[in-house]
Amino acid sequence: MAVRISIGDTSFLSQDGESLLDCLSRNGVSVPHSCRSGVCQSCLMQVTAGPAPEAAQIGLKPTLQQQKFVLACQCKSDQDISVAFPGAAGGDLPAVIAGKDRLNHNVLRLYLKPDGDFSCEPGQYLTLINRDGVARSYSVANDPARDGHIELHIRLLKDGLMSGFIEKAGIGEPVTIRGPAGSCFYVRGDGAYPIVLAGTGTGLAPLYGVARQALAHGHTGEIRLLHGALREADLYLVAELQDLALRHPNFHYIPCVLKGEAERFYRAGNIEEITMSILPGDKSRTHLFLCGAPEFVTALKRKAFLGGVASKHIFSDAFLPTKSAPVAA
Amino acid sequence: MASLYERLGGANAVNAAVDIFYRKVLADDRVNGFFDDVDMDRQIAKQKGFLTMAFGGPNSYTGKSMRDGHKHLVARGLNDAHVDAIIEILGSTLSELGVAAADIAEVAAIAESVRKDVLNR
CATH class of the missing domain: 3.10.20.30 (Beta-grasp domain)
Incomplete structure (x- = not known):
């Protein structure tokens, strides 16, 4: 037929x-x-x-x-x-800035209200385009279809074209969103496997989304979220994540501060080493999500793979399906 | 009689072997220098293509694509010793998966058959 x-x-x-x-x-x-x-x-x-x-x-x-x-x-x-073809499925959608608040000295939380149906998996990313045509990609920290709005974490950069625009923009400012894309998200199904999420800077946004999505779907395996920062002041959403851990016994929040002090609420040290040290014994079933600085993602991906995590269970923000033909091993 | 690719288990065998094989490659100081700056997900896909070919499975490798794909590595010093190491790692991967010695020898012979193209000779 x-x-x-x-x-x-x-x-x-x-x-x-x-x-x-x-x-x-x-x-x-x-x-x-x-x-x-x-x-x-x-x-x-x-x-x-x-x-x-x-x-x-x-x-x-x-x-x-x-x-x-x-x-x-x-x-x-x-x-x-x-x-x-991969990447061609999502279209453009108008949206407006619906709210914003400061999460720390250089991270701003932006709420967008899409004009129409927009759904994506928490942890995927979209491209935000402003009225001047400046386009930047940001990860989605929540479930937009459930919440009715989109939550993004914007790092404020000195002379940043988009972050400067967002800092000044008023409520109701029109923008365009394109997407979603990316395969760093929680897959519904058997929810008993261990999950480790590790991110630096605003790499927390997709991980926060994935963790909340897993908990919302009754994931029963242990979930460990590590957020890496240079200094304590670079951490954010600390109270929210501590609260999430109090409400869900299988969720563990592990803030890591590179230039930190001993005996604080966080762990002082390198997030790569701390992540490797807390990987569950059951590595072949562990799902690992990595987001943030590319060098961090690449290095930890390799270390964790060599340490026994299966390649098909490693999800990262940078990954996009390959389009080139494999000509050589 | 079943083909080599069928005896090994086809695409399932490739999927089972790829992580073991690539872990050994990355851990081997003789060859891991060639894999330092490449994206892991893309490499995994390429290794699957290589394993499919070496297992006698369907593939679209040509002498030309083999040559073009390795030219930049030959320029960086890729030589016989590295090909030897890869074939050795391939063998130890398969024996870890319980593949019979005769089948491993057949896989090694297929891998051997592309040596000249890989080394651009």
């Missing part, structure tokens, strides 16, 4: 037994691909309408599965579907 495959403004009828990759290629749509056997993940695409065939999702990270990413070479749908 022929089914209709839509992409962008066009659509094609697929032939019997034909994969999504073959159908698009036959119709002149160029899809990056390599192994044609569901392994290399070069042909990653996203289903934007209709069901994602299970067989086309084998080997993908659970966060990609939940976003209906599929491997085009393995994708044989028995229903009409719409598909998009």
Whole structure:
């Protein structure tokens, strides 16, 4: 039975037994691909309408599965579907600044009210565009569909084009949001595995979102959140996180201050070392979320992987699905 | 008779082997210098492509793509000793997974067959 495959403004009828990759290629749509056997993940695409065939999702990270990413070479749908290339699925949406408050000496919390339906998983990021056309990406710290607003943590930078704009902007200021994107978020399902979240600076925003989402879905495994700061004054949301830990016995908040003192409420030292020291014994089941400074994310990702955490269980903000074909090992 | 790729377990075998293999590569001082500045997620995908090829599975490697993909590494000193180390690590990965010695030898022979292209000779 022929089914209709839509992409962008066009659509094609697929032939019997034909994969999504073959159908698009036959119709002149160029899809990056390599192994044609569901392994290399070069042909990653996203289903934007209709069901994602299970067989086309084998080997993908659970966060990609939940976003209906599929491997085009393995994708044989028995229903009409719409598909998009990675990153092309989210559109632009107008929004207004609905509120803001200071979280510490250089971090501001911004609330946006989208004009229309906007949903994303807490921990994904969106691109914020102001009236001058300046665009910056920020992680979402809450569940916008549930709360009716979007919460972002903005680091105030000296001469920062966007942060300067946000600092001055009044309530009701119109902006544009694009997205969401990213696969650093909580996957619903069996909630008994241990979770470790580690971030520096405003890398706390997505982790705060992931932790609250996990708790909201009744996650029963231990959840440890580490927030790394240079000095004590760089920490933020301390009272909120301590309160969250009081209300949920399986949630642990571990602030880490590099230039800290002994016997304070935080741990003095390097967040990378502290994270490695608190990784649960059950490393192969542990899900690790890393956000913040790129050097920190890259280094800790590697250390944790070498320490026994499975590559498919490591989620970070920087990760975007590869689009280049694997030409070499 | 089942093909080598089928005997090893196909894509499931690749998914089971990739973390073990790449952990050994990153921990091996003979070769880990070539992997210092690359994104781990992207590397994992590339290693899966390599393992699929070495396991006798479907792949689109060509001599040209092998040569182009390793040119910058040859310029950085990639040589026979490094290829030897990778084939050795591949073997120890498979024996850790309980693969029979005869099948490991077949995998090693496939990996060996691309040595000249990898080293751009």
